[in-house]
Amino acid sequence: MAIVLGSHQYGKAETRLVRIVRDTPRHEIVDLNVTTALRGDFAAAYLEGDQSAVLPTDTQKNSAYVWARTHPVDPIEDWGLSLARHFVADIDPVEGARIEIERFGWSRVEVDGDEHDHTWVRSGQGVRTAAITVDATGEHVVQGLKDLVILKSTGSAFKDFLTDEYTTLAPTDDRVMATSLVARWRVSGDLGGVDWNGMYEGVKRVMIERFANLHSLALQQTLWHMARAALEAYPQIAEMRLTAPNKHHFVVDFSRFGVDNAGEVFHADDRPYGLIEATVTRDDAPAAGDAWRFSAGLA
Numbered sequence: 001m002a003i004v005l006g007s008h009q010y011g012k013a014e015t016r017l018v019r020i021v022r023d024t025p026r027h028e029i030v031d032l033n034v035t036t037a038l039r040g041d042f043a044a045a046y047l048e049g050d051q052s053a054v055l056p057t058d059t060q061k062n063s064a065y066v067w068a069r070t071h072p073v074d075p076i077e078d079w080g081l082s083l084a085r086h087f088v089a090d091i092d093p094v095e096g097a098r099i100e101i102e103r104f105g106w107s108r109v110e111v112d113g114d115e116h117d118h119t120w121v122r123s124g125q126g127v128r129t130a131a132i133t134v135d136a137t138g139e140h141v142v143q144g145l146k147d148l149v150i151l152k153s154t155g156s157a158f159k160d161f162l163t164d165e166y167t168t169l170a171p172t173d174d175r176v177m178a179t180s181l182v183a184r185w186r187v188s189g190d191l192g193g194v195d196w197n198g199m200y201e202g203v204k205r206v207m208i209e210r211f212a213n214l215h216s217l218a219l220q221q222t223l224w225h226m227a228r229a230a231l232e233a234y235p236q237i238a239e240m241r242l243t244a245p246n247k248h249h250f251v252v253d254f255s256r257f258g259v260d261n262a263g264e265v266f267h268a269d270d271r272p273y274g275l276i277e278a279t280v281t282r283d284d285a286p287a288a289g290d291a292w293r294f295s296a297g298l299a
Helices: 043-047 057-070 076-090 196-213 219-233
Strands: 010-021 028-040 094-104 106-111 114-122 127-135 138-152 177-187 237-245 248-251 266-269 275-281
Touching: 010 057, 028 057, 028 076, 057 076, 076 094, 076 127, 076 138, 076 196, 138 196, 177 196, 177 219, 196 219, 219 237, 219 275
Parallel strands: none
Antiparallel strands: 010 028, 028 094, 094 127, 106 114, 127 138, 138 177, 177 237, 237 275, 248 266
C-alpha cells in the first residue's frame, strides 16, 4: 500500500489591508482581511523541500497590497477576481488561486448634522465576506456575511418535538429567537455583469425581513424561508449555505422572590447552544466546481 500526497495548497492568511481613497476631499475607506491560497503541482516542496516552484507567501501579501493601490477595491468581489486572475495568468506554476475576503464596515461621523469627510466609526451589522476561485474549472464567487446578530422578542415557538427519558426542555408557544448568522451564496453565470454591492445589500435585507415577518415554528424553518426568499429575489444565486447558532434566552425564575416575570427578564446563555445548518439550492443549478472547496473558513 502506497502513501501519497493528496490535495494541497499554500498561501498567506489574514493580511490586514486598509485602503483610503483620497481622490476628492471626501475620502472613502475600505477595510479588508485578505487570505490568498495558490494551487498547482507543488509536490516537490512537500516531498523534497524543493522551493523552486513556490511563490513565497510574503510575495502574495505584497501582491494584495499592490493590487489595493492599483485596482479598485470596491466591490471586493471584482477586486478579488482580478487578483486571482493575476496569480493564475502571470505565475507559471500556479494552476488555481483562491482569494477569501472579509470586509469590515465603517460609518461616517456626523458633525453639526453633516457627515464628516474623513472620520468614521466602526459599524456593526455583520461582516461582509467573499471567496473567489479561479482555476481550470472556471471562475467562481461565493458572496456572504458572518456575525450578523439578529433577535426577535416574539413570533417564535418550539413545541411538539420528539422526547425521550432524557428530555427536560419545555415546549413553548412564545420565545425569544436570536442567532449570529453566517450565510454564503454561490453566484453563477456571467460574473462580469453582477452588481455585487447591490446583491449583498439586497440579500441581507430580504433575509432580515423574512426573519422578522415569519411566525417561526423552528429556527430550521426560518433558515429555509430566509434562503428561499434570497434565491427568489436573485436568480444569479445558485446555492446558499447558512449556519445559525441558537443564542438561547431563558426566562429568569423570580418565583422565590415573589416577583412576576412575564417574559421580560432573560438570562442570555452563550453555551452550549444549538447549531442549525442548511443548504438551499436550485434543482437546475450548475455544478459548484471548486467554489466551496479548499476553504480557510470564509466559505
